[in-house]
Amino acid sequence: LQGHASQLALGGLLETIRIAAQGQGLHCEVHRREGLPETQPTFDVKFSDTPAKQHPLEYAIRARCTQRRPMHRRPLGSRERHALEAAVGEGYRVLWLEGQETLRKMARLLFANAEIRLTMPEAYPVHKTIIEWNAQFSGDRIPDQAVGLDPVALRLMRWALQSWGRVRFLNTYLGGTLLPRLQLDVLPALNCAAHFVIIAEQPLVTPDDYVAGGRVMQRFWLTATDLGLQFQPEMTPLIFASYIYNDIAFSTSPRSLEQARKLVKQMESLVGPGTCRQGVYMGRVGFGPAPAARSLRLPLAQLMVAD
Numbered sequence: 001l002q003g004h005a006s007q008l009a010l011g012g013l014l015e016t017i018r019i020a021a022q023g024q025g026l027h028c029e030v031h032r033r034e035g036l037p038e039t040q041p042t043f044d045v046k047f048s049d050t051p052a053k054q055h056p057l058e059y060a061i062r063a064r065c066t067q068r069r070p071m072h073r074r075p076l077g078s079r080e081r082h083a084l085e086a087a088v089g090e091g092y093r094v095l096w097l098e099g100q101e102t103l104r105k106m107a108r109l110l111f112a113n114a115e116i117r118l119t120m121p122e123a124y125p126v127h128k129t130i131i132e133w134n135a136q137f138s139g140d141r142i143p144d145q146a147v148g149l150d151p152v153a154l155r156l157m158r159w160a161l162q163s164w165g166r167v168r169f170l171n172t173y174l175g176g177t178l179l180p181r182l183q184l185d186v187l188p189a190l191n192c193a194a195h196f197v198i199i200a201e202q203p204l205v206t207p208d209d210y211v212a213g214g215r216v217m218q219r220f221w222l223t224a225t226d227l228g229l230q231f232q233p234e235m236t237p238l239i240f241a242s243y244i245y246n247d248i249a250f251s252t253s254p255r256s257l258e259q260a261r262k263l264v265k266q267m268e269s270l271v272g273p274g275t276c277r278q279g280v281y282m283g284r285v286g287f288g289p290a291p292a293a294r295s296l297r298l299p300l301a302q303l304m305v306a307d
Contacts, residue, residue, distance in 0.1 A: 001250055002242065003038055004210050005235065008281065010041060011214020012221075016061055017045060019222070025052030038207055060225040065294045067230035068148035068184065070191030071286030080227050084196075084285075087223040088216050091201050095275060098194035105270050107189035112263055113237050114181040119171050120256040121164060128161045136293040145293035148188070153179045188232065192286035195234065197271060197279050204280065213280040224285050233283045237267050241276045 014030050021028045027050040033042045075098060076084075085094050097106055117123055135143035144154055160166045160176065170176025189195070198220060204210050224231045240260045243250045251257060268276055 001248055002246070003207070004204070004242065005239065007041065007207050007210035008214035008217060010043070011211040011216075012218035013214075014043065014045070014211065015215035015218040018215075019055040019057050020061060021047060022050075023052065023054040023058045025050060032208065032211070041207055041211075057219070057222040057226055060222040062297075063290075064221055064225045064231075065291060066146075066232055067286075067288070067291050068146060068188065068232055069291065070187050071193065071230050071284075071288040073191055074193060074287050076193045076285070080193075080229065080285075083223055083227055084220060087219045088198055089219070092213075092216050092280065093199050093201070094220075095197040095199055095271060096194050097196065097271070102270075103190050103192070103195070106195050107186045109237060109263070109266055109270060110185040110189050110234065111181050112259070112266060113240065114185045115177055116240065116256050116259050116263065117236055118177045118180065120251045120253050122251050124161075124164050124167060131158075131161075133158060137296050139296050139298055142295055143293045146291055146295065148184050149180060150183065153183055188284065192232075192284040193229070194286070195284045196282065197238075197275055198281040199275055200278050200280050203278050217281040220281070228287070229285045230288050230290065231283060231285050233281070235282055237263065238276070238279045238282050240264065241267060241279075245277060 018028055018030075026047045029046050029048075031044050031046075033044065036042055076096075081096070088094060097103075118127075130141050131144050131147065132138040132141040133144050136145050137143055138146075144158070147154065147157075149157060156170075157180065160170050167176065198213070198216060200209070200213060202209075204213055221231055240250070241264045242248075244260055244264045249257065250260070264276065271279075
């Protein structure tokens with residue numbers, strides 16, 4: 001609704017361009033075009049020659065992916081921690097959420113958060129269209145094998161997503177959210193090295209602030225990949241908190257709005273009010289094998305358009 005997630009993603013794209021260009025002997029300058037609405041952010045990227053020197057994170061661009069399944073519980077070492085904290089750069093810091101008791105609290109938070117995500121009618125069109133069924137890889141969606149559900153839960157989800165009526169019936173009478181919340185939120189939350197929140201020293205206000213935060217996010221994610229860590233975003237608690245703080249009615253469901261208010265209080269008790277308001281990105285990291293199924297990048301031919 002606010003466009004912040006898209007602005008973060010644009011920042012990630014621009015940081016990727018900068019890193020990839022360096023290995024091609026190019027320096028890039030980025031300028032956002034003025035006078036355009038926030039719903040149509042447009043950037044000019046100008047390249048100039050510079051001595052070629054591969055960026056240390058360049059190879060991680062292709063390997064970067066999302067691991068939605070449980071990871072090992074082995075804690076982060078000082079090497080991983082210091083590298084990730086250094087990756088965010090000046091003006092940002094990393095809050096680590098780790099240790100058995102904190103992981104349990106995070107599991108409870110994400111369990112509550114997932115109920116909103118899975119029961120609000122506004123999310124249904126996204127859930128219905130975002131999965132590519134019977135697929136190990138997908139160029140523009142999430143392959144069903146990468147969702148993180150077991151085969152039984154996956155078949156049930158596919159049946160339910162055929163209509164909002166089926167989803168509502170399962171949620172109302174058969175506890176339809178229980179199984180996916182356990183498999184997609186609780187188990188992954190308990191099985192990782194740590195959860196993290198990237199925090200800005202100053203609140204993010206303008207689109208440029210969020211684009212800058214997206215560049216930080218991408219460096220953090222690529223650094224995690226470079227360290228051999230698996231990674232999963234956990235953004236919806238921050239998104240719901242932003243809606244509540246800005247008094248945005250994100251759903252027609254009064255229950256979803258009330259649950260979101262409770263979720264924010266639960267999150268504030270865990271990370272602090274300032275962290276919720278100035279959080280840039282949230283997720284979990286851990287050790288373990290890379291996912292066998294994953295989303296891929298769109299081919300260049302689909303990304304290039306004539307100007």
